[in-house]
Amino acid sequence: MLNQKSLSAFLILADTGNFQEAAKRMGVSNASLSRYVAMAETQVGFALFHRKRGNSGLTRDGQAFLKVARKLQTELQACERQIAHIRSDTGQTVHIGCGPLTPRTLIKPAIEGALQTLSDLKVRVSVSARQAPIEMLESGEIDIYVGDLTHTPETENIELMMFEKRAVVFAAHVDHPLHSASVCALSDVFDYSFASPHLHKHWRAALTKALGGTEEAAEKVRALPQIESDDYAFLTSLLGDNTLVVGGMPETFAELVSTGSVKLIETDPQITWNICAARKSGQGQPVVDLLWQQLKELIA
Known part of the structure; x- marks a missing residue:
């Protein structure tokens, strides 16, 4: 297994193709860089570079290993971040x-x-x-x-x-056309621009079923949402537009509803969430x- 020094030496030299430039970028002497590269080649068991005066190109095995090394570096960096989180935590x-x-x-x-x-x-x-x-x-x-x-x-x-189970609700600006009816068909909601978090396959299946389970319903659901974001602060900020509908929980819209700028839309059928x-x-x-x-x- 490559250590961090030999891995960094390989990746930097592979990027620059020049020993002097790579040593400078890594902040070590040419001799130290050469030692780290030799360690890397010993650890993987094959030559990584062609040695030429001034330049060092990757061997065929080195080129194949480059993708592996980049993935390993990403994993090591993620590991270091998790260790840092553990060190910073107090147990609470x-x-x-x-x-x-x-x-x-x-x-x-x-x-x-x-x-x-x-x-x-x-x-x-x-x-x-x-x-x-x-x-x-x-x-x-x-x-x-x-x-x-x-x-x-x-x-x-x-x-x-x-x-x-909780009911999923839909909200829109008080001037939205859907508020003209006391109860509107669920299919009518999706005739307008719709914003929501990512709809995974089980949500899409539930919506398709609620809309009748037909191929037409499935096609309608496949086009949803027009605006997608997992940030509800952003989604609710869109409700100043009187043509947009946002789906969520009642608590999500409570503050806007209390100001009178947004109203909930009662639908038939109603969607529930497990x-x-x-x-x-x-x-x-x-x-x-x-x-x-x-x-x-x-x-x-």
Whole structure:
């Protein structure tokens, strides 16, 4: 396995093709650079460079190894960042991963409750509709995930907690045409510009079914959304446009609704969302247990 010095020497020399320039960029002497490159060749078991006066080109094996080395460097840098996070943590940090619909709905009240018990609690929240939660839990990248996990295969080492189904709502500017009817067909909502977080395949399947399950419905859903972002602060800022519809949770739009600038749209049929929380079984970390308990108290 290459160490950081020999890996850096290989990549820098491969980039410059010149020993003197590579040594200067790496901040070492020519002799040190030569030693690091020799170490790299010993560690991989084949020649990486053709030695020529002034210039050093990659051998065929060196060219094949270059892609591997770049990937290894990326992985080492990611590892160093994770180690830095571990060093900076005091043992009071909980890492939460969640989908865009849950931060105000569940994450915010759970954190507020936990802070009343442990005022120096630290929480790091990663919001994305494209996360791979089970893999992140198993690798230790996150401690708790909150979002849609109803289609996740059963795993022995993951503890799941189901929440009551929640209705997904749609919101639009008070002057939007859809507000002219007390209840509008769900299909009518998508006749207008629609903004939402990323719609993964299970959301698309649910919307297609709600719209009748036809090929026409599937085609309509495939075109969604017109504007995609996992940042709800950005999505709700778009509601000044009286032609746009945004989908989300009631809590997402509560402040704008209270000002009278935005109204919720009642649809038929109504879409519901299955929300789960997940954590790795047998963690035994008090701070994780504290957040987990706060989430459990929200199931009512």
